[in-house]
Amino acid sequence: MDLQLQGARVIVTAGAGGIGRAIVDAFLAEGAQVTTCDIDQAALDSLPKTVKAQRVDVSDHAALAAFIDQAADRMGGIDCLVNNAGIAGPTGRIEDLDVTEIERCLSVCLTSQFITTGRAVPHLRASANPSIVNISSLAGRLGFRLRSPYAAAKWGVIGLTKSMAAELGPDRIRVNAVLPGLVAGDRQRRVLEARAASRGIAFEQAETEAFSYTSIRDYVTPQQIADQILFLASPRGRTISGQAISVCGDTGMLG
Numbered sequence: 001m002d003l004q005l006q007g008a009r010v011i012v013t014a015g016a017g018g019i020g021r022a023i024v025d026a027f028l029a030e031g032a033q034v035t036t037c038d039i040d041q042a043a044l045d046s047l048p049k050t051v052k053a054q055r056v057d058v059s060d061h062a063a064l065a066a067f068i069d070q071a072a073d074r075m076g077g078i079d080c081l082v083n084n085a086g087i088a089g090p091t092g093r094i095e096d097l098d099v100t101e102i103e104r105c106l107s108v109c110l111t112s113q114f115i116t117t118g119r120a121v122p123h124l125r126a127s128a129n130p131s132i133v134n135i136s137s138l139a140g141r142l143g144f145r146l147r148s149p150y151a152a153a154k155w156g157v158i159g160l161t162k163s164m165a166a167e168l169g170p171d172r173i174r175v176n177a178v179l180p181g182l183v184a185g186d187r188q189r190r191v192l193e194a195r196a197a198s199r200g201i202a203f204e205q206a207e208t209e210a211f212s213y214t215s216i217r218d219y220v221t222p223q224q225i226a227d228q229i230l231f232l233a234s235p236r237g238r239t240i241s242g243q244a245i246s247v248c249g250d251t252g253m254l255g
Contacts, residue, residue: 003030003236005234006030008027008032008033008079009035009076009078009079010027010032010078010080011035011068011071011072011082012036013112014036014086015038015084016040016044016053017038017043018187019226021222022221022226023222024051026229027233028048030230035054036052036054037067058108059111061107072119072120072123077123078120078123078130079124079129079131081132081133082132082133082233083113083117085112086108086135088105088187088191089109089149090102091146092146105150106152109156113134117164125171129234131173131174132164132174133176133177133229134176134178136177136179138179138248140158140244141155143254157177158244161176161244162244166242169242174241176243176244177243178229181247182248182249182251183220183225213252214248214250215250
């Protein structure tokens with residue numbers, strides 16, 4: 001299927017590893033121009049030379065805004081912004097959480113999307129196929145015991161997505177959110193390890209319990225997330241906006 005993304009000018013935050021790297025690679029395979037940032041310099045160094053990459057901590061909002069401006073100048077505009085950056089945040093009971101860790105989680109997972117979107121919108125208005133895809137999470141529609149900062153941030157992403165879809169619709173800019181479920185990789189493993197440790201159970205028990213809440217008891221792959229994003233960013237997705245799309249194996253609960 002030709003998604004008509006040849007030459008598309010794409011920005012992906014946190015694109016050097018995990019889901020972000022799968023998104024970058026998928027756009028490259030379609031012939032898009034890709035600019036990305038990440039906090040992990042070693043991972044950035046592993047990217048193909050065709051990718052314009054820069055080390056940025058998205059919680060440094062001035063640096064993040066400058067990155068978007070520079071990327072737009074370098075590519076001659078923006079057709080698609082993928083807000084992928086996020087962290088797991090602290091795991092623990094609400095009374096035990098450290099406020100600094102709470103604030104960093106909100107800054108990385110939510111506030112950064114306000115910054116990137118605000119800087120990208122003037123460039124997106126000039127695009128013939130403008131789109132924004134925000135990465136939320138199943139925690140953006142379900143409660144998440146012991147992970148309240150992360151859940152609060154990801155619910156916020158849904159609110160931002162729907163508000164921006166309404167606000168930017170007259171400019172033909174479509175805005176959607178993708179909600180990954182249990183995604184295979186080191187990050188998901190660390191989340192399950194933290195959950196197991198906080199409850200005093202084995203990792204295998206935490207993993208089995210997590211899968212018990214899904215109909216399709218398997219991990220989602222980063223490639224599946226990337227495939228969904230490509231369709232939303234392509235002209236084939238031109239009338240899809242304001243949606244929170246779960247890619248989760250039909251998960252009904254987060255433990």
